[in-house]
Amino acid sequence: MLDSIPSFARLVAELAKFPGIGQKTATRLAFFILRQPIGEAEALAGAIRELKEKIRFCSRCFHITESDPCPLCTDPSRDDALLCVVEEPQDLIAIERSRSFRGRYHVLHGALSPLDGVGPEEIKISGLLDRLKEGAVREVLVATNFTVEGEATALYLARLLRPLGIRVTRLAHGIPMGSDLEYVDDATVNRAVEGRREI
Numbered sequence: 001m002l003d004s005i006p007s008f009a010r011l012v013a014e015l016a017k018f019p020g021i022g023q024k025t026a027t028r029l030a031f032f033i034l035r036q037p038i039g040e041a042e043a044l045a046g047a048i049r050e051l052k053e054k055i056r057f058c059s060r061c062f063h064i065t066e067s068d069p070c071p072l073c074t075d076p077s078r079d080d081a082l083l084c085v086v087e088e089p090q091d092l093i094a095i096e097r098s099r100s101f102r103g104r105y106h107v108l109h110g111a112l113s114p115l116d117g118v119g120p121e122e123i124k125i126s127g128l129l130d131r132l133k134e135g136a137v138r139e140v141l142v143a144t145n146f147t148v149e150g151e152a153t154a155l156y157l158a159r160l161l162r163p164l165g166i167r168v169t170r171l172a173h174g175i176p177m178g179s180d181l182e183y184v185d186d187a188t189v190n191r192a193v194e195g196r197r198e199i
Contacts, residue, residue, distance in 0.1 A: 008034070060131070062107040062124050064089045072096075072105055079103045081138040085128065085157065087111050087145055095143060103141070106131065111149035112156055118149075120156070128157075132164060139167040146173050 008030060015026035033041055057063070058070035065071070072078070072092075082103030086092050092105050110123040120126075131137065142157050144150035158168045174192030184192075 057107075057109075061105045062109060062127060063092055063105060077102070080136040082141065083131070083137045083139070084141045084143050086143045087150065087153070091143060091145070101141070104137075108144075108153070111144055111147070111153040113149045113152075123153075125157075125160075129160075132161070132166060137166060139169060141169050141171065143171045 011030045011033065012023070012026045015021055015029050016023055018026075021029070033044070054066045055064050056066075056068065058065045058068055058073055060069045060073045063070050063072060079102055082101075083106055084092075084095060084101055084103055085106045085108060086095065087108050087110060089107055092107055095101050095105075106124070106128050108123040108125065108128070110118055112118060112120065112123070132140075140157070140161055142154045144153045144157075154170055158170075161168050174188065
């Protein structure tokens with residue numbers, strides 16, 4: 001039925017390309033946009049266009065930015081000796097939101113996944129090594145995701161960086177606040193017990 005309305009069908013098809021957006025949600029979003037005043041639709045289109053025209057990756061840390069180097073790399077209050085390595089820009093944003101880290105960052109733009117053809121050359125590991133050659137970094141905090149790929153990346157980085165005399169640490173992981181032990185999976189409980197600390 002909606003295929004007979006090409007402009008609507010095209011918008012639905014484009015929206016359905018977004019991660020986590022299926023055909024039904026894309027159709028709902030298209031109807032929402034259709035009901036908005038023309039100015040709102042133009043503002044959305046303008047925001048998307050501006051994003052694509054202005055955003056680039058920082059040449060130093062590979063985070064998204066409109067200026068190069070990015071504000072995180074030029075902030076003089078940050079600790080140059082501490083470098084946090086994350087998989088994606090959104091991981092960096094999550095750590096920044098916690099306000100628990102005051103060092104520098106490095107975004108890999110992926111994780112090692114040999115089965116998917118993603119090796120060290122496909123992510124920003126060479127850029128990381130270039131930064132470490134400068135000699136300011138004393139500790140690398142590996143904040144990759146707790147997935148098979150994230151763990152493989154963390155182990156690879158640890159083996160690569162330890163011979164350089166740099167301390168390599170990993171984000172702690174375990175049982176989330178507010179959860180009941182009976183509902184937590186066995187692997188998470190195991191990691192929490194192994195990573196216990198004195199109180």
